[in-house]
Amino acid sequence: MIFRMLFLVAGLGGAAVYLQSGGALTTPTQSGAQPAARAARLFGTDTVRHFRIWVAGIETSCRLAIDMADGSVSAGRCGDGYDNPLAAATHADRLKGGISLRDQNDGAIAEFAESEGFAYEAVVPAGRLMALASAD
Incomplete structure (x- = not known):
């Protein structure tokens, strides 16, 4: 019973x-989102994704735009006149669970992995305290 x-x-x-x-x-x-919904938000139908750059836990005035369809990257000067730490990036390669930013000679600038608190957090080079927060 x-x-x-x-x-x-x-x-x-x-x-x-x-x-x-x-x-x-x-x-x-x-x-709070289903994995498919999260992927659609990160790589949605609008292929250009806009990010705010955080360095050492502080939001900078720097922005980064990545076209997830063709991999092109646009990073200009920051709003406060400082150089964008990712200014040399010309294209991005999508990796499983992240992205790799590369320069015009295909040299690696930084690799970012998907993150819980941010859209992406830097994993290479090791110890680089940089993150990309979605600005869309």
């Missing part, structure tokens, strides 16, 4: 979760 009651309670709990999730069998990521 006790086991029947436990199975009944477990079944009702599972049904409640299923109904609350709108019938979805997948669980949302920590950011």
Whole structure:
């Protein structure tokens, strides 16, 4: 009798979760979006993505635009007159779970991985405290 009651309670709990999730069998990521929705937001139909550059946890006035379809990159001077730390980037290669910014000679400038708090965080070179936050 006790086991029947436990199975009944477990079944009702599972049904409640299923109904609350709108019938979805997948669980949302920590950011609150389904993985496909997050990918659509990052690489959506509008292929040009705009980012704010953060250095050492501080938002700079620097911006970066990446065309995710053809890989072109646009990084100009920062609003405060300082040089953009990613100004040498001319194109981006999409990596699994991130992007690699490269210069006109195809030299690597920085590699960024998808992040929970930002759109991307620098992973190469090691120790570089840089992140890209979505400005779209």
